[in-house]
Amino acid sequence: MCGILGIVAKTPVNQLLYDGLLVLQHRGQDAAGIVTSDGSTFHMHKANGLVADVFRTRNMRNLLGNMGIAHVRYPTAGDAFSAAEAQPFYVNSPFGIVLAHNGNLTNADQLREDLFRQDLRHINTTSDSEVLLNVLAHELASCTANHQLDAESIFKAVAGVHRRCRGAYAVVAMISGYGLVAFRDPHGIRPLVFGRAETEQGPEYLVASESVALDVLGFKLVRDVAPGEAILIDESGSFFSRQCAEKSSLNPCIFEYVYLARPDSVIDGISVYETRLWMGVSLAEKIRRQLGELDIDVVIPIPDTSRPSALQLANHLGVPYREGFIKNRYIGRTFIMPGQAMRKKSVRQKLNAIGIEFHGKNVLLVDDSIVRGTTSKQIVQMAREAGARKVYFASAAPPVRFPNVYGIDMPTRAELLATGRSDDEIAQEIGADAVIYQDLSALVEAVRESRTSIERFDTSCFDGTYITGDITPEYLAEIEAARGRPKAPGTGLASRQLDLNLNEDD
Numbered sequence: 001m002c003g004i005l006g007i008v009a010k011t012p013v014n015q016l017l018y019d020g021l022l023v024l025q026h027r028g029q030d031a032a033g034i035v036t037s038d039g040s041t042f043h044m045h046k047a048n049g050l051v052a053d054v055f056r057t058r059n060m061r062n063l064l065g066n067m068g069i070a071h072v073r074y075p076t077a078g079d080a081f082s083a084a085e086a087q088p089f090y091v092n093s094p095f096g097i098v099l100a101h102n103g104n105l106t107n108a109d110q111l112r113e114d115l116f117r118q119d120l121r122h123i124n125t126t127s128d129s130e131v132l133l134n135v136l137a138h139e140l141a142s143c144t145a146n147h148q149l150d151a152e153s154i155f156k157a158v159a160g161v162h163r164r165c166r167g168a169y170a171v172v173a174m175i176s177g178y179g180l181v182a183f184r185d186p187h188g189i190r191p192l193v194f195g196r197a198e199t200e201q202g203p204e205y206l207v208a209s210e211s212v213a214l215d216v217l218g219f220k221l222v223r224d225v226a227p228g229e230a231i232l233i234d235e236s237g238s239f240f241s242r243q244c245a246e247k248s249s250l251n252p253c254i255f256e257y258v259y260l261a262r263p264d265s266v267i268d269g270i271s272v273y274e275t276r277l278w279m280g281v282s283l284a285e286k287i288r289r290q291l292g293e294l295d296i297d298v299v300i301p302i303p304d305t306s307r308p309s310a311l312q313l314a315n316h317l318g319v320p321y322r323e324g325f326i327k328n329r330y331i332g333r334t335f336i337m338p339g340q341a342m343r344k345k346s347v348r349q350k351l352n353a354i355g356i357e358f359h360g361k362n363v364l365l366v367d368d369s370i371v372r373g374t375t376s377k378q379i380v381q382m383a384r385e386a387g388a389r390k391v392y393f394a395s396a397a398p399p400v401r402f403p404n405v406y407g408i409d410m411p412t413r414a415e416l417l418a419t420g421r422s423d424d425e426i427a428q429e430i431g432a433d434a435v436i437y438q439d440l441s442a443l444v445e446a447v448r449e450s451r452t453s454i455e456r457f458d459t460s461c462f463d464g465t466y467i468t469g470d471i472t473p474e475y476l477a478e479i480e481a482a483r484g485r486p487k488a489p490g491t492g493l494a495s496r497q498l499d500l501n502l503n504e505d506d
Contacts (some may be wrong), residue, residue, distance in 0.1 A: 001260050001407055002087070002102040003072040003209045004192075006172035006180045008233040012036075014063035017070040020206075020213045021051045027102075027209060028072035031086035035098045037174055038065035041237060042098055046071075046086040062157070067180060069172045071100035076407070085127045085474075091134060095140040095149060096176030101129035102209055103168035103190040103407040104238050108469055111135060111164065116334075121338045132169060135430060136161050149178050149239050151232055158219050158230040159244040164241030165471050168253070168406035168458075170225075172207050173274060179234035182207040184244035187467055188227030189253050189406050189458050191267045195219030205233045209231035210265040247336075251467045254457040255408060257447050258397045259305050259368045271306055276368075278446035279396040280312030283438050287317065287394070291436060296393060297361040300324035301377060302368075309396040310366035321363070324357040324383070347378045359387030369397040370426075370435075371410060373417030377430040384431070393432040398440045402464040403479065405471055410461060412480040 003024030007013045017034045032054040045059040051072065071087040088100040102442060105111065108128035116129065119138045123130055143153040158181065168189035172182045173365040178445050187377035194207045195214035206219045214221050225231060228245025253260075263273040287294065291385045299321050301310035314321035314459025328350050358361075361385055370376050376393060383391045399418030404410045413419045417426055427435040440462050460466045 001027050001073050001190075001337055002065075002100075004100045004102050004170060004172050005019060005068065005070040005209075005213060006068070006182055006207040007099075007205070008067045008175070008180050008237060009204040010199055010237070010269040011066060012064070013066055013068045013490070014060050016206075016217055017063075018051065018055055018060065020208065020217055020470075021070050021263075023082045023213045023216045024072055024209055027260065028074035028360075031073040031083065032071065032086050033073075033086050033100070033450055034063055034070040035063040035088045035174065036063040036068035037176065039066075039177070042090065042096060042174070044088070044090065044098070046088070048086060052253065056205045067174060068096060069100050069174055069180070070473045085125045085130075086323075087127075089125075089127070089130045089131055089133045091137045092498045094137065094144065094147065095178070097133065097134065097137055097140070097173055099129065099133040099171060099173040101132055102192075103185065104128060104219040105132060105165055105169065105403060106167035106405055106468060106475070107165065108167075118139050118210065128167075132161070132165060132171065133161075133173070134175065135164055136171075140163075148480065151174065151234075154178075154181055154232055155230055155240075155242045155244055157427045159246075162186055162228060162245040162328060166202055166468055168468075172273035177235075179232060180205075180207070181230060181232050182225060183244065184225045184456070186228035186248040186460070188248070188250040189267070189467070191252065191256060193221060193223070194225060194231060195221045195269075198307075202237050203239075204237070205239065205418050207231070210261055210267065212262050212265045221266070249456070250454055251456050251458050252454070253406060253408075254443065254459050255397075255404070255449060255461065258443070260408070263308060268454065270447060271450055274304075275447045276308035276396070276450045277312045279443065280309035280314075281316055282371070282442035282446050283309065283394055283396060283436070284313040284316035286439065286442065287313075289433065294364075294434065295390075296364045296392065298322050300354060300357060300364060300366045300383075301366050303327040305368040306396060308370065313364075313366060313394070320355070322340070322357045324354050324363070324365075324386075325351045325379075327351055347375050350384075351379065351382065353386040355386045357386075358383050360389055361387075362392070363388045364392045364394055365432075366394045366396065368395070369400060370395045370414055370417055370430075370437075371400050373430050375389050376417075376432075380431045387423075388410045391431075393427070393430060394436040394439075396438055396443075398438050398443060398462045399426075400461050402461050403459040403476060404473075405466065405479065406460070406468075408461070413476075414480075420433055460463060 005020045034045045088098045105128040139157035141158040170190040170192040197204045228248030232240040257275040299314035
C-alpha cells in the first residue's frame with residue numbers, strides 16, 4: 001500500500017503536499033517524494049524515510065509552483081532498500097511526465113518486456129510504477145498528433161493503459177505544460193477520491209488516497225474517482241472527466257476497512273470507523289452464538305486499529321472494556337524488522353502491559369487481523385506474564401490464508417499462520433486458550449452496512465478469489481519464490497526475506 005496526492009491550486013502547493021503526506025504517513029513509511037510544477041519546470045525531492053525526515057526547509061524552498069503530486073511508499077514490488085525506487089517517477093518523452101502510483105500491476109513482467117522489445121522504452125528500476133509510467137508515456141505518444149496535447153488524447157491514452165495493464169492501480173500524474181491527470185483501475189481495488197476548494201482566484205482541486213487528506217487540507221469531498229475513470233485538471237483549473245475503461249465494476253479492497261485506512265476516512269461512500277464498529281457487533285454475536293461458555297472478564301484491544309471493534313464487542317457482550325497495553329509511539333513499525341529476534345525485541349519496546357488489567361482475569365484480546373502470528377504470540381505471552389488467568393484472542397477479520405497481489409505485501413502461504421491450521425491449532429500456536437475469527441460473510445455485511453449498493457469486494461487474502469481473473473497458481477508460486485531468491489548483483493530484485501506482517505501491531 002502507498003499514499004498518493006495531487007493538487008492544482010492558485011498558490012504554491014509545497015506546504016499543502018507536505019501536510020497531506022503527513023496525514024497519509026500510515027500508508028507508507030519507507031520513502032516519500034514530492035514533485036511540483038511552475039508551468040515550465042518540474043521540481044522534485046524524494047528519499048527513503050519518513051516524511052518529516054525526508055523534507056527539510058531547503059528542500060521545501062526548491063519545490064516551486066502551484067501544481068504538484070506526492071507519494072509515501074510502502075514497497076510491495078521492486079527493491080525496498082533502493083532510494084531510486086522512491087516515487088514519483090519521471091520520463092521526458094514524449095512529454096515531461098511524473099507519476100505516483102498506489103497498487104500493484106500483476107502483469108508487470110510482461111509489460112516490461114513489451115516496453116523494451118516493442119515500444120523501445122528503457123526501464124531503470126524494478127518498480128512496477130515505473131512500468132506503468134512508461135506505458136502511459138507510450139500511449140500518450142501514440143494518441144497525440146503533431147505533439148499537440150489535449151484532453152481527448154489524454155483520455156485515449158488512459159484507455160490504452162487500461163487495455164494493457166492488469167492488477168490494481170490508483171494513479172496521479174502531471175504532464176508538463178498541461179495539467180494533472182488521475183485515474184483508477186477498472187476494478188476500483190485501491191481507493192482514490194477528489195475534492196474542491198473555492199478561493200477568490202478560482203477553484204482548487206485535490207486528489208488523494210483517502211478523504212482524511214481533504215478534510216485536513218480544507219477541501220470539500222466531491223466524490224470517489226470511479227473505477228476506470230480518469231479526471232483531468234489543466235493548469236488553469238478547468239476540470240474534465242471521462243470513463244476510459246471498456247468494462248468497469250467497483251470491487252474495493254476490504255482490507256482498507258479492516259486495517260489500512262485511517263478510521264476518519266470515507267472510502268467509496270463507506271465510513272471506515274463505522275465499519276469497524278459493525279465488525280465488533282458481528283464478532284460479539286458470533287462469540288455469543290458459538291462460544292457462550294467463555295467466561296470473559298474484560299475486553300482489551302491491541303492498539304490502535306482494533307479499538308472501535310473491541311469497544312463495540314465489549315458493549316454488546318456486556319463485558320468491561322479496558323486499555324491494557326500502552327503503545328510507545330516513537331518505535332518504528334515492527335513488520336519491517338529483518339529477523340525474528342529483532343522483531344521480538346521490537347514488540348517488547350513498542351507495547352507494555354498494564355498489569356492491573358490482567359491480573360487474575362480471563363481476558364479477551366481483540367486485534368484487527370492475524371497474519372503471521374509472531375506478534376500475536378508475544379502479546380499473549382505478555383498478557384500471561386501480567387497475570388491473566390486465561391487469554392482468548394479475537395480477530396476482527398477472517399483467517400488470512402492467501403497472498404494479496406494488489407498492493408499489500410503479505411507473507412507466503414507457508415508463512416501465513418492460518419494456512420493448514422484449524423482455529424484450535426492456531427490457538428495452540430500463539431499460546432491462547434481460544435481463538436475467534438470473524439466470518440467472511442459477516443465482514444462483508446459489516447462493510448456494506450452503510451452502502452449496500454456495492455455488490456463485491458476484493459477479499460482475495462481471505463478466500464483466494466482474485467477478481468482480476470488473471471492470477472494463476474503458477475503466478476503465486478513465482479512471487480512466493482521471489483521472496484526467498486537471492487538478489488542478483490546490480491539488479492533491484494525484491495528478494496530480502498523480511499519478517500513481514502501486514503498489521504503494525506500484530
